[in-house]
Amino acid sequence: xxxxxSIGANALWLAAPFVAVAVVWxxxxxxxxxxxxxxxxxxxxxxxxxxxxxSGVLWAATEATLVRLVLxxxxxxxxxxxxxxxxxxxxxxxxxxxxxxxxxYPIPGLAYAPLFVLWFxxxxxxxxxxxxxxxxxxxxxxxxxxxxxxKPIWIRAAESMGARDRQLFRLVILPAALPYILTxxxxxxxxxxxxxxAVEMLMSVSRGLGWMIFGAQEFLATDVMLSSIAAIGFIGVxxxxxxxxxxxxxxxxxxxxxxx
Amino acid sequence: MKxxxxxxxxxxxxxxxxxxxxxxxxxxxxxxxxxxxxxPLGSIANALWQTFADGSMPQHxxxxxxxxxxxxxxxxxIAIPLGMLMGRVRAMERFFLPLVSVLMPIPSLAWVPxxxxxxxxxxxxxxxxxxxxxxxxxxxxxxxxxxxxxxxWLRAASAMGANRRASFWKVVWPAALPFVITGLRLSxxxxxIAVVGGELLASPVWGLGKVIFEAKEFLxxxxxxxxxxxxxxxxxxxxxxxxxxxxxxxxxxxGMVAAAKR
Numbered sequence: 001x002x003x004x005x006s007i008g009a010n011a012l013w014l015a016a017p018f019v020a021v022a023v024v025w026x027x028x029x030x031x032x033x034x035x036x037x038x039x040x041x042x043x044x045x046x047x048x049x050x051x052x053x054x055s056g057v058l059w060a061a062t063e064a065t066l067v068r069l070v071l072x073x074x075x076x077x078x079x080x081x082x083x084x085x086x087x088x089x090x091x092x093x094x095x096x097x098x099x100x101x102x103x104x105y106p107i108p109g110l111a112y113a114p115l116f117v118l119w120f121x122x123x124x125x126x127x128x129x130x131x132x133x134x135x136x137x138x139x140x141x142x143x144x145x146x147x148x149x150x151k152p153i154w155i156r157a158a159e160s161m162g163a164r165d166r167q168l169f170r171l172v173i174l175p176a177a178l179p180y181i182l183t184x185x186x187x188x189x190x191x192x193x194x195x196x197x198a199v200e201m202l203m204s205v206s207r208g209l210g211w212m213i214f215g216a217q218e219f220l221a222t223d224v225m226l227s228s229i230a231a232i233g234f235i236g237v238x239x240x241x242x243x244x245x246x247x248x249x250x251x252x253x254x255x256x257x258x259x260x
Numbered sequence: 261m262k263x264x265x266x267x268x269x270x271x272x273x274x275x276x277x278x279x280x281x282x283x284x285x286x287x288x289x290x291x292x293x294x295x296x297x298x299x300p301l302g303s304i305a306n307a308l309w310q311t312f313a314d315g316s317m318p319q320h321x322x323x324x325x326x327x328x329x330x331x332x333x334x335x336x337x338i339a340i341p342l343g344m345l346m347g348r349v350r351a352m353e354r355f356f357l358p359l360v361s362v363l364m365p366i367p368s369l370a371w372v373p374x375x376x377x378x379x380x381x382x383x384x385x386x387x388x389x390x391x392x393x394x395x396x397x398x399x400x401x402x403x404x405x406x407x408x409x410x411x412x413w414l415r416a417a418s419a420m421g422a423n424r425r426a427s428f429w430k431v432v433w434p435a436a437l438p439f440v441i442t443g444l445r446l447s448x449x450x451x452x453i454a455v456v457g458g459e460l461l462a463s464p465v466w467g468l469g470k471v472i473f474e475a476k477e478f479l480x481x482x483x484x485x486x487x488x489x490x491x492x493x494x495x496x497x498x499x500x501x502x503x504x505x506x507x508x509x510x511x512x513x514x515g516m517v518a519a520a521k522r
Binding site: 013014016017018020021034038039092095096097098099100102103104106107108109110111112113114115117118119193194195196197198201202209210213214216217220222225226228229232233235236237239240 | 268269272273274275276277279280293297298354355356358359361362363364365366367368369370371372373374376377378450452453456457460461468469472473475476479481484485487488491492495496498499
C-alpha cells in the first residue's frame with residue numbers, strides 16, 4: 001500500500017513543476033500585455049501540435065531534421081576517429097595537426113554558415129557538411145587524448161608477445177581508447193544537435209524543424225513555433241536518455257572504467 | 261592534456277600552419293571557386309588590416325564580447341542561486357530538476373525567432389539567447405558541486421558551532437567554487453556559439469556575426485574570413501588565457517584540480 005502511495009507522490013512531484021509553469025503561462029497569455037497572436041494560450045498550442053502531427057507536417061520535418069543529424073554526425077564520427085587515431089599514433093601527424101585543430105576548434109561552427117552558403121549554395125549539402133565540421137573536433141580531440149592515454153607498457157607487452165600492427169591496434173589500442181572515443185562521440189552528437197536547428201534556419205532547407213520555426217516567424221504563427229520547439233525538446237530528451245546514457249551504461253560502466 | 265614545450269613540436273606546428281596556409285593559397289588561386297568566394301591570403305590580410313585601421317572590427321568585437329559577458333553575468337545571477345538551492349533543498353530539487361532537464365536539451369538558437377517576435381530584433385533577443393545558452397551548464401555544475409560536498413564537513417562545522425550562514429560561507433561556497441569555475445568555462449563555450457548564431461539570425465546593428473552576415477550579402481568573402489579569424493582568436497584567448505589563469509589562481513592553488521573534473 002505504501003509503495004502505491006509513493007508512486008502516486010512521485011507522479012505528483014513530477015507533474016507539479018509542469019502544472020505550475022502551465023498555469024503561469026496561461027495566466028500570462030490571457031491577462032498579459034502580449035496579443036494572443038504572439039503569446040498563444042497552451043490550448044491553441046496543443047491544438048496546433050495535434051493538427052500538425054495528424055497532417056504529417058510535423059513528422060516530415062522531424063524526419064528531415066533527424067536524417068541531417070545522422071548524416072552529419074556519421075561523417076564527423078568517421079573522419080574524427082580516423083584523424084584522432086592518426087594523431088595519437090604518429091608523432092609527426094600530431095605535431096602537424098595540433099596547432100590547426102586548436103585554432104579552428106574555438107570558432108563556433110555556425111559562423112561558417114554564410115561561407116558555406118557562398119561555396120555550396122543553400123539546402124541539404126551545406127547543412128550536413130556544416131554539422132559535420134562543427135561536431136568533428138570534439139571527436140578528434142577526445143580520440144587523440146584516448147590513444148595517447150593508452151599505457152605504453154600495454155603496447156610493449158603486446159609487442160613482446162609478438163603482436164603485429166593490426167592486432168596491436170584491434171586488441172590493445174582500440175579497447176583502451178574506447179571510453180574516450182565514446183565521450184568524444186557523445187560530445188560531438190550533442191554539438192551537432194545544438195547547431196543543427198540554427199543551421200536549418202540559415203540554409204533555408206526545404207523541410208526541417210528549424211526551418212518550420214523560422215518560416216512560421218513570417219506568419220506570426222507562434223503556435224507553430226512553440227509546437228516545433230516542443231518537438232525539438234522531445235527529441236533532445238530522447239537523445240539524452242536513450243542514446244547517451246545507454247551508450248555509457250553498455251560500454252564504459254560495464255567495463256568498470258567509470259562508476260555509474 | 262599538458263604537453264611539455266619543445267622546439268621540435270614548435271617547428272612542426274609552424275610547418276603545419278604554413279602547410280594549411282599554402283593549401284589555402286593553392287586552393288584560392290586554382291579557380292575552383294571564383295576569387296570573390298575563396299580569396300587568397302593577401303586579400304584576407306588586407307581586409308583584416310583595413311577593418312582594424314578604420315576601427316570597425318574592434319568595435320564589432322567589443323560589442324559581441326560585451327553581449328557575451330553581460331549574458332553570462334546575468335545567467336550567473338540566476339543559475340548560481342538556483343543550483344545552490346537545488347543542491348541544498350530537496351523540495352527545490354524535485355521542483356526544478358524536471359524543468360531543467362526538459363529545457364536543457366532544447367538548443368538555445370531554436371528560441372531566436374520566437375524571441376524576435378516577442379522582443380524585436382537587436383540586443384535584447386541576442387542577450388536572451390546568450391542567457392539561455394549559458395544558464396543550464398552553470399545550474400548543472402553548481403548543483404553537482406553542492407551535492408558532492410562531503411557531509412562530514414558540514415557535520416564537523418555544525419559540531420564546532422557554525423550557524424547556517426557560517427556553514428554556507430565557510431563550507432558550502434568554497435567547496436562548490438571549483439564547479440562554479442568549470443560551469444563558467446562551459447557556459448562561455450555555449451554562449452560564444454549562441455552569440456554568433458544570435459547575431460546572424462536576430463541581426464542587431466553591431467557584432468561579429470553581423471559582419472559575417474553582411475559580408476555574405478555583398479560577396480565579401482575576405483571580410484567574412486577576417487571576422488572568422490577574429491572570432492577564433494577571441495575564443496582561443498578566452499579559453500587559453502582567461503580561464504587557465506582563473507583556474508591556476510583558484511582551483512589549482514587550493515589543490516582541488518581532481519575535484520573539478522567535469
